[in-house]
Amino acid sequence: MKNVGIAGLPGAGSSTIFTALTALEGASPGKSNQAVVPVPDERVDVLTKLHESKKSGYATVRFVETSGMVRKGSRGAGSLSAELLGHLRASDALLLVARAFGGADPATDVADLTLELVYADLESVAAKVQRDSKAARTSEEKHSVETLERARAILEAGTPLRDEIWDDLERSAFQGMALLTLKPVVVVANVDEDAAGKPPPDGMVPVAGALEAEVAGMDTGDAAELLASYGLQERGLARVIRAVYETLDLLTFLTAGDTESRAWEVHRGATAPEAAGVIHSDFQRGFIRAEVVAYGDLVEAGSWHAARTKGLVRQEGKSYVMREGDVVEFRFAV
Numbered sequence: 229m230k231n232v233g234i235a236g237l238p239g240a241g242s243s244t245i246f247t248a249l250t251a252l253e254g255a256s257p258g259k260s261n262q263a264v265v266p267v268p269d270e271r272v273d274v275l276t277k278l279h280e281s282k283k284s285g286y287a288t289v290r291f292v293e294t295s296g297m298v299r300k301g302s303r304g305a306g307s308l309s310a311e312l313l314g315h316l317r318a319s320d321a322l323l324l325v326a327r328a329f330g331g332a333d334p335a336t337d338v339a340d341l342t343l344e345l346v347y348a349d350l351e352s353v354a355a356k357v358q359r360d361s362k363a364a365r366t367s368e369e370k371h372s373v374e375t376l377e378r379a380r381a382i383l384e385a386g387t388p389l390r391d392e393i394w395d396d397l398e399r400s401a402f403q404g405m406a407l408l409t410l411k412p413v414v415v416v417a418n419v420d421e422d423a424a425g426k427p428p429p430d431g432m433v434p435v436a437g438a439l440e441a442e443v444a445g446m447d448t449g450d451a452a453e454l455l456a457s458y459g460l461q462e463r464g465l466a467r468v469i470r471a472v473y474e475t476l477d478l479l480t481f482l483t484a485g486d487t488e489s490r491a492w493e494v495h496r497g498a499t500a501p502e503a504a505g506v507i508h509s510d511f512q513r514g515f516i517r518a519e520v521v522a523y524g525d526l527v528e529a530g531s532w533h534a535a536r537t538k539g540l541v542r543q544e545g546k547s548y549v550m551r552e553g554d555v556v557e558f559r560f561a562v
Contacts, residue, residue, distance in 0.1 A: 229264065229287075229493075230290070230320040230321065231292060231319045231321075232290065232319055232320065232322070232414075233316040233318070233321075233323065234323045234325060235294075235308075235312060235323070235341065236325030236326070236418075237327075237337055237340055237344075240325045240327045241325060241437045242293055242325040244438060245325050246261065247437075247441040247444060248435055248437050248444055248463075249435075249444075250291055251263075260294040260312075260315060262293070264288050264290045266287070267287040267288060267289060267491065268286075268463075268469070271482060271523055272286055275555070278526075278531070279484050279485055281484065281488050282487055282488065283488040284489055284490070285488055286491050287492055287493040292315045292319065308344055308347075308348050316408055317406035317408065319411065320411070320476060321411060321413065321472055321476055322345075322413045322414070323413075323414050323415075323416055323472070324342075324414070325418055326338050326416065326417055326418065327418055328419045328423070328432075328434070329419055334418075338415055345408040345409050346409055348408055349383055349409050350380065352405055352407065353376055356376055357376045360372065361373050371401075372401040375397075379402070388410075389402075389407060389409040390410050413475065414433060414468065414475055415432045416464075417429045417434045418435060418437040419436050419437075421439045421458060424455075426459075433471045434464075435464035436458070440455075440464045442454075443463065476495075477495060477497075478494065478495060479496050479498075479551070479552040480492065480494075480552060481494060482553070482555045482556070483556060483557070484526070492507065497549060498549070499546060499548060499549060500517075500520075500545070500556075500558075501546050503550045504560065510562045511558050513562065514560035515558065515559075515560050516559040516561060517559050518543075518545075518556050519542070519556065519557040520548070520555070521535045521541045521555050522553060522554065523555050526540070532557075
């Protein structure tokens with residue numbers, strides 16, 4: 229499960245977006261809130277019906293939102309609170325909320341909020357340079373300090389670290405720092421209701437926060453009907469999670485049977501044993517092989533038995549690289 233930290237400038241509606249995505253009330257000023265939500269995936273529903281599974285299981289994402297991020301008298305638009313910084317640093321990806329309602333330009337919010345993240349990283353990097361430069365003895369330690377000094381110069385210029393290229397050795401200098409401007413970012417444009425079904429601002433995911441916060445607590449059918457009246461065929465949650473998966477380079481594989489049909493997330497490029505380990509560490513340690521069939525082929529065949537009969541199920545070993553929509557049975561010994 230991936231953690232996504234939500235942040236926005238005052239008035240951007242980060243609490244409203246949190247409610248829209250999770251169907252829970254956003255955090256009170258100065259407090260944080262979090263929720264684990266299932267990743268919408270109709271393939272799970274199809275496999276559950278196909279196998280008459282007793283349970284359905286979905287991949288999940290945890291959203292964490294903290295209000296009251298601004299301290300008065302701070303440098304820039306507002307200084308990020310220590311609590312918010314802690315949540316953001318513990319996140320796998322950042323969800324930046326920008327105002328796109330009432331005539332506001334979301335690009336301005338993104339630039340201001342990015343600058344706040346740059347300031348936070350600059351403070352961390354500058355402190356580490358000061359500490360490490362005094363203690364550096366070996367060539368490796370000195371190279372690390374040089375990397376940190378380069379990072380400090382970039383941040384002082386107001387540039388996020390993700391905009392630069394870093395090799396593996398350089399990235400090792402940042403280990404344990406959880407720098408915010410190195411984290412993957414998804415930008416949500418909080419739009420007016422009348423812009424809900426229109427093309428989004430460049431590179432942003434549009435979510436009509438107020439509308440979707442209302443929809444979040446409604447019956448599924450009523451919610452779909454209301455969203456359709458605004459030209460929306462799905463909730464903003466689905467769009468946001470697709471963007472999160474894309475920026476984190478994740479894919480989904482599935483398992484199916486009479487006990488449970490379920491979706492699992494894994495990083496793109498993962499091997500079959502690594503995917504098995506997502507389910508249980510014993511599966512990875514004792515991995516023998518994976519029996520794999522493409523989701524579409526399994527559904528068309530109608531069952532695992534029929535898919536095997538048609539030669540659609542492949543026997544894959546430890547070097548197999550997982551693909552989006554693989555339906556898998558892992559064979560292992562412990």
